[in-house]
Amino acid sequence: MSNQTKLVPTPGQTVGPFYGYALPFEKDNELLAPGSPGSIRLQGTVYDGAGHTIPDAILEIWQPDAEGNILKKTGSLVRDGYTFTGWGRGAVGNSGVFTFTTVNPGPTKQVPGKPAAAPFISVAIFARGLTNRLFTRIYLPEDTEALANDPLLRSLDPERRKTLIARRDADGGLTWDVRLQGEGETVFLDFQ
Amino acid sequence: MPEETNAQLDTDESVPPAEPKAAHMPLDRAIETQADLSAEINALGEAYARALKEGSSAETQPRLDYPPYRSSILRHPTKSLHHADPETIELYSPAFGHQDVHALESDLTIQHNGEPQGERIIVAGRVLDGNGRPVAGQLVEIWQANSSGRYIHKRDQHPAPIDPNFTGIGRCITGPDGSYRFTTIKPGAYPWKNHLNAWRPAHIHFSLFGTEFTQRIITQMYFPGDQLFPLDPIYQTIVDQDARDRLVATYDHSLTEPEWALGYNWDIVLTGPKRTWTENEALGAAGDEE
Secondary structure, three states: OOOOOOOOOOOOOOOOOOHHHOOOOOOOOEOOOOOOOOOEEEEEEEEOOOOOEOOOEEEEEEOOOOOOOOOOOOOOOOOOOOOOOOEEEEEOOOOOEEEEEEOOOOOOOOOOOOOOOOOEEEEEEEEOOOOOOEEEEEEOOOOHHHHHHOHHHHOOOHHHHHHHEOEEOOOOOEEOOEEOOOOOOOOOEEOO | OOOOOOOOOOOOOOOOOOOOOHHHOOOOOOOOOHHHHHHHHHHHHHHHHHHHHOOOOOOOOOOOOOOOOHHHOOOOOOOOOEEOOOOHHHHOOOOOOOOOOOHHHHEOOOOOOOOOOOOEEEEEEEEEOOOOOEOOOOEEEEEEOOOOOOOOOOOOOOOOOOOOOOOOEEEEEOOOOOEEEEEEEOOOOEEEOOOOOEEEOOEEEEEEOOOOHHHOEEEEEEOOOOOOHHHOOOHHHOOOHHHHHOOEOEEOOOOOEOOOEEEEEOOEEOOOOOOOOOHHHHHHHHHOOO
16 A cells, blocks of 8 residues: 655764764675685775875675675675675775675666666765765776666766776776765765 | 774864863864854854745755864765666665564663663654655664763763663664664763864664665654754754754653653654565565564
8 A cells, every 4th residue: 555645754964983883793894705706805995075084984885696686685784604695884994995895796687678777886875074875886897888878877977977987906806986075076876 | 893993093073081181171173162163053054044935945854065064074075966866776775684683682771781870761663765654674773872971982082981781782673564662771962072062962873774775874863852952063964943853752651661761752764765666565564574
């Protein structure tokens, strides 16, 4: 029974400085065990508008598995070491660097009639001084044709588009930095 | 454990070490007074009231660019958020269940050998989406200061006592009707270094998921009648009074338990959803109660 009353959403607030004893948990940033077959390192640095690294930000990633399946598996908070749930949480360290162990997201099944979307990882960013969470995406760099056809990327200037595409590291991992403000400011998304 | 920031950081939100004289020493960054900050807060509030009168639509979320909250100055995007239609993974949410959260994690007063100090309270309510549907079987996380306004965090150096019987972390999974319920201690107000004599109103941090990742939110719940509301640059990042009111719990005597705890009710409404629901999902949790 769809009740179509539109309710006004509750406002967000900053995560503040003291989430560090509450939000992190064991293996929070290990969507699968480091070194397991197919695993990659996703890493990056979070910068403020002065180009300084931010030591108190926390990121969440949410992604399909390597075959492009969107999973509905529980067990992200108490990981069994084998089940890939697609979700992880990673706080930056003192140098502003975050790290996840995950897989390259596969292309999800296409909606008929819609242009192909390139595979991406969905990201939510929280930080002290950031009054509300920010959403963005991390695209894989390889499939340039899919990137060229991606509806979101196509709607962006080439300069800004770059901020959503990760670099491939020599070890097969991905590097993707976040710039909250200023030159090279990351594209953040509004879904409303 | 993954994250442990240390005390040497340039932290404009922690206060000086708990040495007797430290609290009275001049603070480098805290040369601005509450009067300076209140003038800025009020000017922004008045400008917003004028804009409303002239026909602007009401704001429902905090401003990312809100200079009175000093640490936001270099941390807000300067370009407007880019409108996007949520796609694929964004239209779904991670799943949490009883493997992830133990039932006892919703009681913050039983995590140690003794009873924590302070006023025992029950905080309960429902998580709904923008269409008024309950968000069932989803994760709710909270964290808070103890009754004297002290967080169990290395960077909180506020010289108020730590309570060995209170950590201040709770989790639960919402029921089929979107309900959540925590037993905890009413947190104290705490000082921070945004400006001289800056105090945060008592609050509990809430972290919530919906049925789609675009509904993800972290926010703070406040207590009714707090005299610090007009003075607090974080609460005031939301310039609209009706929107601010949505963060304030209601005292609810029907939740209060005799000779045990006072009850507060607070419902949370998420954005969206955007996905076209299947018939099963539309039936809600009543359809799959397992």
